[in-house]
Amino acid sequence: MRDITLGQFVAGNSVIHKLDPRTKIAMMILYIVMTFLVKEIWFMSIPFAYLVMELVFSGISLRYILNSLKPIRFLLIFMFLLNLFFTKGEHVWLDLGFWKLTGEAVLQSCFLSLRIILLVAGASMLTLTTSPIALTDGLEKLLMPLRIFHFPAHELAMMMTIALRFVPTLMDESEKIRNAQMSRGADFESGNVFKRVKSMIPILIPLFVSSFRKADELAIAMESRCYHGGDGRTRMHQLKFRKEDLAAILITLAFLASLILVMVLL
Amino acid sequence: MIEFDHVTFQYEKALTPALTNIDLTIDKGEFVAIVGHNGSGKSTLAKHVNGLLLPTEGTVTVCGMQTSNEDDLLRIRQKVGMAFQNPDNQLVTTVVEEDVAFGPENLGIEPNEIRTRVDKALASVGMSDYATFAVHHLSGGQKQRIAIAGILALKPQILVLDEASAMLDPNGRAELLETVHKLHREGMTVLMVTQYMEETTGCDRIIVMNHGKIVLEGTPEEVFRHTDLLMESNLVPPETVSVRDALRSMGYALKDRSLTAEQLAEELCPLL
Numbered sequence: 001m002r003d004i005t006l007g008q009f010v011a012g013n014s015v016i017h018k019l020d021p022r023t024k025i026a027m028m029i030l031y032i033v034m035t036f037l038v039k040e041i042w043f044m045s046i047p048f049a050y051l052v053m054e055l056v057f058s059g060i061s062l063r064y065i066l067n068s069l070k071p072i073r074f075l076l077i078f079m080f081l082l083n084l085f086f087t088k089g090e091h092v093w094l095d096l097g098f099w100k101l102t103g104e105a106v107l108q109s110c111f112l113s114l115r116i117i118l119l120v121a122g123a124s125m126l127t128l129t130t131s132p133i134a135l136t137d138g139l140e141k142l143l144m145p146l147r148i149f150h151f152p153a154h155e156l157a158m159m160m161t162i163a164l165r166f167v168p169t170l171m172d173e174s175e176k177i178r179n180a181q182m183s184r185g186a187d188f189e190s191g192n193v194f195k196r197v198k199s200m201i202p203i204l205i206p207l208f209v210s211s212f213r214k215a216d217e218l219a220i221a222m223e224s225r226c227y228h229g230g231d232g233r234t235r236m237h238q239l240k241f242r243k244e245d246l247a248a249i250l251i252t253l254a255f256l257a258s259l260i261l262v263m264v265l266l
Numbered sequence: 267m268i269e270f271d272h273v274t275f276q277y278e279k280a281l282t283p284a285l286t287n288i289d290l291t292i293d294k295g296e297f298v299a300i301v302g303h304n305g306s307g308k309s310t311l312a313k314h315v316n317g318l319l320l321p322t323e324g325t326v327t328v329c330g331m332q333t334s335n336e337d338d339l340l341r342i343r344q345k346v347g348m349a350f351q352n353p354d355n356q357l358v359t360t361v362v363e364e365d366v367a368f369g370p371e372n373l374g375i376e377p378n379e380i381r382t383r384v385d386k387a388l389a390s391v392g393m394s395d396y397a398t399f400a401v402h403h404l405s406g407g408q409k410q411r412i413a414i415a416g417i418l419a420l421k422p423q424i425l426v427l428d429e430a431s432a433m434l435d436p437n438g439r440a441e442l443l444e445t446v447h448k449l450h451r452e453g454m455t456v457l458m459v460t461q462y463m464e465e466t467t468g469c470d471r472i473i474v475m476n477h478g479k480i481v482l483e484g485t486p487e488e489v490f491r492h493t494d495l496l497m498e499s500n501l502v503p504p505e506t507v508s509v510r511d512a513l514r515s516m517g518y519a520l521k522d523r524s525l526t527a528e529q530l531a532e533e534l535c536p537l538l
Contacts, residue, residue, distance in 0.1 A: 165360045168402040214355045221356035224348040225369040226340055236367035236380040
């Protein structure tokens with residue numbers, strides 16, 4: 001329980017791992033734009049090629065990507081069937097009277113499923129190669145300009161930092177409470193789903209109470225260490241935008257440009 | 267360096283004040299222990315030193331600045347580092363060195379300077395090897411030392427420990443105490459709030475609190491002469507002191523300053 005990795009970060013030393021988190025966030029945004037620009041299934045090959053390239057450079061095994069698709073498998077099947085049934089088309093492949101299987105429907109179903117798969121896989125590439133801490137730092141820096149619109153960029157990053165810090169602590173805590181309740185005769189294993197969910201209440205309530213106490217103590221400790229919000233705060237670890245980052249952004253832009261070019265020309 | 271002038275403090279909705287008319291001066295380089303049982307007001311007193319609590323009456327002055335002056339609060343907190351009871355609830359970030367950097371980052375110090383301070387602070391608590399470790403993999407004593415490193419990175423002049431050893435196992439407590447004594451030898455003014463009397467034998471001065479008042483004050487030798495007064499304040503004197511007193515009542519002439527096991531042994535050996 002203690003060694004649970006947050007998100008799905010896989011530590012590594014690849015070119016992609018070493019990129020500035022801001023670069024990787026920008027790359028992902030451009031990639032998402034790419035997948036949404038594509039209007040025909042054949043052009044999906046360009047974002048697909050980009051994803052494969054990223055995968056090769058990052059040295060992440062394909063297994064991790066497939067794992068990240070697992071939670072959405074039912075959604076995928078559902079979307080696929082829905083489009084298969086409700087897309088209208090001319091080229092009838094199979095006529096069952098009440099419903100016709102058309103070539104257009106098959107194509108559309110495949111196209112939308114592929115888009116979702118590429119989107120999720122691309123987003124996983126970011127979280128697989130970037131540690132949650134680096135991701136938080138990157139987000140804070142990227143969102144900084146929004147502060148003129150009173151967007152709480154620093155507060156958001158600080159909340160994420162603290163949340164990440166306390167996940168293992170709260171895990172330990174819940175385990176302790178669970179044992180304490182079990183030693184008092186609580187039963188967490190038997191009964192149906194509803195009964196089991198209901199039996200979690202004696203764990204959750206103490207966990208909530210202790211979280212509030214922790215929050216209170218942490219706030220006092222932070223204040224004692226001169227915390228006074230994000231104004232005038234510096235960071236020990238400075239994010240550095242290097243040559244590699246520039247190259248990565250340029251390559252991504254090249255992919256985007258070629259996609260637009262191909263779509264306009266064909 | 268720290269001056270309490272007729273300080274009275276009452277928590278909201280409380281019937282009786284937590285501190286009553288406290289007068290106290292702590293000089294530069296002193297190692298002062300504040301002892302008392304639960305609810306004696308010792309933690310309340312400690313929280314006044316860096317302005318976490320403000321006196322209802324009277325004033326607290328730290329390095330010439332009054333804690334009631336909000337403009338000086340940040341400067342006071344930089345001068346007074348404070349470590350708390352629960353080692354888990356005072357570390358802010360996941361990685362050790364980033365947590366130590368938290369304080370200086372708040373002060374807006376240059377990144378390179380922060381790096382030097384962090385390395386130095388980790389070295390002085392003997393945790394340099396753990397710089398890139400995840401905080402939750404450390405033991406209680408190690409976490410508490412990281413908390414102290416985080417305070418040292420602010421370059422404070424006063425270190426306040428608010429029952430910092432209460433949740434540690436005996437090993438962790440020994441680790442912590444050793445670190446604190448080392449810092450004191452290097453010139454740090456230390457104010458240590460504790461329930462454990464045996465931790466106080468190496469201090470310059472002990473302040474015994476009961477019902478929000480100072481009931482006894484003096485060097486360990488002086489304080490442990492009054493074991494009856496300690497008992498009245500619901501405090502148990504260290505076992506070595508009990509042994510000393512028992513031997514005394516049996517007619518052995520032992521000196522006041524034999525407070526630790528080593529000192530007792532030194533005194534007793536010639537008698538054998």
